[in-house]
Amino acid sequence: MNSSTLSRVANIQMGQSPPGETYNEDGNGLPFFQGVRDFNYRFPTLRVYCTAPTRIADPGDILLSIRAPIGRVNIASERCATGRGIAIIHPLDRSDGRYIEFVLRYMESYWNILEGGGSVFGNAKRSDLESFQLPWPEKQHRKKIATILSTYDDLIENNLRRIKILEEMAQNLYHEWFVKFRFPDHQHARLTDSSLGLIPEGWKVKRLDELCSAVLDGDWIETKDQGGEDYRLLQISNIGLGDFVETGKFRFITQETFERLRCTEIQPDDLLIARMPTPIGRGWLARKMAWSMITAVDVAIARPNTGLISPVFLVNFWNQSSTLAAIEKQSSGTTRFRITRRELCAMPISVPSRELQEQYSTKAKPMLDLCNYFRDKNTTLQRTRDMLLPKLISGEVDVSGLDIAIPEET
Secondary structure (H helix, E strand, C coil), X not given: CCEEEHHHHEEEECCCCCCHHHEECCCCCEEEECCHHHCCCCCCCCCEEECCCCCEECCCCEEEECECCCCCEEECCCCEEECCCEEEEEECCHHHHHHHHHHHHHXXXXXXXXXXXXXXXXXXXXXXXXXXXXXXXXXXXXXXXXXXXXXXXXXXXXXXXXXXXXXXXXXHHHHHHHHCCCCCCHHHCCXXXXXXXXXXXXXXXXXXXXXXEEEECCECCCHHHCCCCCEEEECHHXXXXXXXXXXXXXXXXXXXXXHHCCXXXXXXXXXXXXXXXXXXXXXEECCCCCCCEEEECCEEEEEEXXXXXXXXXXXXXXXXXXXXXXXXXXXXXXXXXXXXXXXXXXXXXXXXXXXXHHHHHHHHHHHHHHHHHHHHHHHHHHHHHHHHHHHHHHCCCCCCCCCCCCCCCC
């Protein structure tokens, strides 16, 4: 199969951050994306604007993270500004955009090599991108490959939209009941002072560690301790940007390593907390799994005492925007933000009666169960796409004889 360098098929702009005083959250200027922390599954999440951009991407341009984790790909859905953590890939032929996007995702091993060579967390240079080799079949083949793979991505994105709607429904109900205090029979409730302000009488303010049997950092697993297939190691990098666990890229440790390092195995209803941006503080409830799993140091475990707090109530408290904002404010670090175990343990929670928690869980749990159903569908779609992708791009699966309707935008 023919090949080409990225510089021959696309214009490449390396990242450059504008002055900090030009950033704002008021909608002034262009949407601004600094790095991979703004990335979602395919399109970045808008948080900040910039009034004096130095690097501008057009709709359809590929946004490639060039600082750790290197090689993550998103697409500009509108004209936007980028910072030093992102390179802009502008295909010379716009119809090649989806094909180039899939190839960049496919060549993950290339980015892993670059990241391993960085002085701190890895950085990709312009020369790395310019010399990047892409398989480059003839144009009609490229379009067919992009069309086939886009079908899977479109289904995944539809499921992600459903997940977002369902999670927002559970969050809105939480906000209505436990922030605005409009829970069933709230008319009869009296408010009283607490360390968090006014709360209904009978509610208690508790620290996270008072409501959990354990709050753990996750295990520090070095490269030399990895191997075998006894326990999967859940890292931030395994949690897909579309909020589902990626299946094909786990690292493993052996039973002997598990016992020697006294690791903690994830249990159903554990609250898994991102200790670094994805965004930082984001929580997920663990489910019963067909495999044994531990967490790396960048994913904390909070194990709810179910006699004191409902796991469904806890995860929805944790993912409230006010909670995430408080965690981000407390996070620290010179190169990466990180929340410490002590800060997690001290997180104050306004705890209603167990009966009211259960009433809420009865309504919210079916929404979260449906989210998990769509996540499982996405995991299957992603696994199938990732198995098919290298076969299509390498030419092992020949598409030349396939009669495929190619959308104009492809």
